[in-house]
Amino acid sequence: MSFNLSTFRRARPRAAASITVLAMLGLTACGTATPASTNEAPPTDLYGHIHAISIEESTQRVLLATHNGLFDASGTVPKKIGPTLDLMGFTVSPTGTFYASGHPGPGSDLPNPLGLMESTDSGETWVPLSLQGQSDFHALTANRDAIIGFDGKLRTTSDGKKWVDDGPMAPTPYALVSSPQSAVVLATTEEGLWRSADSGETWSAPSGGPKLLTAAFADSNTVLGVTPEGSVYLSNDAGLSWEALGAEVGPATTMGAISTEEGTLLVWMDLERGVVKFSYDGKTLTEVAP
Numbered sequence: 227m228s229f230n231l232s233t234f235r236r237a238r239p240r241a242a243a244s245i246t247v248l249a250m251l252g253l254t255a256c257g258t259a260t261p262a263s264t265n266e267a268p269p270t271d272l273y274g275h276i277h278a279i280s281i282e283e284s285t286q287r288v289l290l291a292t293h294n295g296l297f298d299a300s301g302t303v304p305k306k307i308g309p310t311l312d313l314m315g316f317t318v319s320p321t322g323t324f325y326a327s328g329h330p331g332p333g334s335d336l337p338n339p340l341g342l343m344e345s346t347d348s349g350e351t352w353v354p355l356s357l358q359g360q361s362d363f364h365a366l367t368a369n370r371d372a373i374i375g376f377d378g379k380l381r382t383t384s385d386g387k388k389w390v391d392d393g394p395m396a397p398t399p400y401a402l403v404s405s406p407q408s409a410v411v412l413a414t415t416e417e418g419l420w421r422s423a424d425s426g427e428t429w430s431a432p433s434g435g436p437k438l439l440t441a442a443f444a445d446s447n448t449v450l451g452v453t454p455e456g457s458v459y460l461s462n463d464a465g466l467s468w469e470a471l472g473a474e475v476g477p478a479t480t481m482g483a484i485s486t487e488e489g490t491l492l493v494w495m496d497l498e499r500g501v502v503k504f505s506y507d508g509k510t511l512t513e514v515a516p
Contacts, residue, residue: 230298272304272356273297276496277328278366279442279482282348283406286484288494289317289349290501291326298347299494299501303446307349311340315375320406324349325373325386327363342375342386355386358465369404369412371425374411377403382426400439401480402447407446414438414451422467435468444483444491452478452495458511473500473511 235296272291282289290304291313297307310331317325324345330336341357362377372382380396381389397420399413404425413420418432419441436459441451449461451468456476459468478495485491491506491516503514 228377229401242408269494271382274312276480276501277364277498279480279494279501280316280318281482281484281494282318282322283320283484284322288482289318296324296326296329308333308345308351310342311336311352315363317366317368317373319368320370320374323368325355325366325368327361327366327375327377328353329362342373342383344386346460351401356383365399365402365413367404369409371409374402374404376434380426383405391465392426392429395431396426401441403449404442404465405443408464410446412441412449412465414441418467419451434485436470439483440478442467442481442483442493444485444493448483448485448491450481450483450491450493451483457465460506471506471511475504475511 233451239383240370241362272294275288275431276290276292278291280289288299290299293312296307296313298307308476310332310443311326314328315326317468319325326343328340330340338359339359339362341359341361342355343352345352348354351409353512361377363377365376367374372384373386374382376399378394380399382392383389396412399415402411402413405412409423409425409452411422411426418437420429420432422429436451436453438459439454441449443449447462447464449465451459452460452475456472456474458475460471461468475495476497477499479491481489481495483493493504493506495504504511505514
């Protein structure tokens with residue numbers, strides 16, 4: 227089944243995106259992961275819509291990059307962090323530095339688009355780094371070596387200032403995700419999953435495996451991904467091979483994941499009904515109370 231990732235571009239409300247997904251695929255959203263609670267998620271107008279979910283490694287805070295800024299969703303009540311910015315792209319580097327892109331909020335004197343912004347105080351304040359007034363990165367990730375972003379072109383930078391445009395064999399991604407402690411980067415595309423083993427310098431074209439809409443590394447080797455139909459897949463070798471978990475959650479526009487010391491995977495997905503938390507114990511994907 228084919229799909230067009232450009233339809234899913236992140237400058238869209240959650241409901242509209244989900245309607246488009248279902249209309250294209252002729253599906254109805256259904257979740258067969260075991261539910262744990264019927265508690266309602268925070269109202270979506272608090273966020274506008276969610277562009278990225280990242281887990282801060284040092285604190286394990288669940289960070290939501292939204293149309294209305296950055297939020298800490300670790301507790302029962304989301305907490306706003308820093309200024310109101312439309313964070314179209316957002317990522318946390320292995321060193322704890324936050325990077326973001328998008329558009330300024332009301333009353334801001336920041337350039338539009340924001341280019342690449344940096345925060346070294348966990349999102350409280352932001353400093354422009356490069357491409358201000360030029361680039362709006364809708365996909366953004368950072369690993370130990372580089373920052374990789376897509377603003378119509380796939381670009382990489384080692385210092386946040388000097389960018390290199392990837393060549394004609396580079397993918398056109400919907401989502402970019404990277405291993406926190408290695409040079410592996412994955413790109414979800416309508417052709418399939420592309421993989422780089424050298425921080426985006428070169429890419430391997432898809433060769434089988436699931437066509438994922440979004441994905442997230444839980445640790446250096448463990449990756450979870452969701453197809454446009456809502457099927458959940460797992461890789462234990464940094465995206466080289468995949469297995470279906472047999473769980474259907476519905477289309478997820480973005481997701482984040484971590485691996486606990488006990489080996490359980492905790493996963494947050496932005497679904498039609500809101501941000502939903504799951505746990506995976508190696509056998510069953512189970513919904514956790516929000």
